[in-house]
Amino acid sequence: MENRFLPSTENKILAAAKKVFIHKGWSGARMHEIAEEAKINKSLLHYYFRTKEKLFEAVFKYAFNKFVPSIKEALNSDKSLFEKIELIADQYISVLIKNQFIPLFVLHEINRNPERLYELMQQAGVRPEEFFEQIQQEMRKEKIKNIDPRQLIINLLALCVFPIAAKPLLQRVFFENDKRQYRQFLEARKKEIPAFIINSIKSG
Amino acid sequence: MENRFLPSTENKILAAAKKVFIHKGWSGARMHEIAEEAKINKSLLHYYFRTKEKLFEAVFKYAFNKFVPSIKEALNSDKSLFEKIELIADQYISVLIKNQFIPLFVLHEINRNPERLYELMQQAGVRPEEFFEQIQQEMRKEKIKNIDPRQLIINLLALCVFPIAAKPLLQRVFFENDKRQYRQFLEARKKEIPAFIINSIKSG
């Protein structure tokens, strides 16, 4: 019977692979570095996952699934448009703060293999088209300015993702490399972003 | 006397290196691929640039200098805050549309070597702190809402950069992979982004 407290070799590999792939990307990651990080033998990587490609696949799905629950939850709730915007910004930023290297990692994959990522989204049941529809309905109901829902969704994503993806430079330029201050800055954005978007819509 | 119409070997290498490095990143780029792209012998890469590192350096400076003139021009002009926001969005998006792979490339470098990038900015005379000051002055003068200038600058950058960095997926999800439509969408953002930001400030 397997020990439920000590991590299995497979889990140690996965944890190490996450760390290395997410920090260094597909081509920057080295199998020997992952083995070192996991404190196991290099050969075991191949025993458990056969190839680098398959190991990467597993890690990518892990990273991808970090988002899915919070995003789906927000989209499927029966809240108003403005409440959903607040919910998404809050949850998205929370996840990203805890997983700072995911944005760049995902952006890289978006450019390397967009079609597979799109399929993953479909399989996971993430359908921005539904949010799209909801925005249009809400705009008619609330008699607010008729903006392109795509612009709104992409603005929301941009405002959440970019400050994490570009963090090392932004932190250096605007906060003299003070990690704590930047963290507070990101926390503040949980409220700033929805306010920013909603204000803009209202004054249309 | 050298022919001013046919590209020199050095320029052919630089053009090819731009293409490969910008698409594949530092660790994904292969010297033999650059040579192939330039239709020259692999050894010539080392003859002209000695190492992969030095060749990358040259390419990065090229990419970096794509932004500097337009940004500096916008920041140094004696226009009002709102006019500057309009100018920056317009010029930034124009440059990015023509150089679609630069955002990811720069984001990757931001995470790989932020300190060197910061130094490059300093040398190039790009000082966001000055824009920072100007926002605060303008806010007092125009009696507009007192928001954190850093939030404003980062919002502006995010809204310009993200739609290009994540283009392959966004184009797929929201525009059924129609390149022309996505191009129009980006063009529209030249006006949408400043309107978005300015509306938000006004309704504070």
Add this chain to the structure above:
DNA sequence: GTCTATATTGTGATAGAC
């Protein structure tokens, strides 16, 4: 399941002829 040893191929870089 885990290890050592090794095969195999890829990749940056150099030497030296022309």
Add this chain to the structure above:
DNA sequence: GTCTATCACAATATAGAC
């Protein structure tokens, strides 16, 4: 300046003992 040949080493992957 350009080419061919080759080095040195790094990286993924496999074979086979235990």
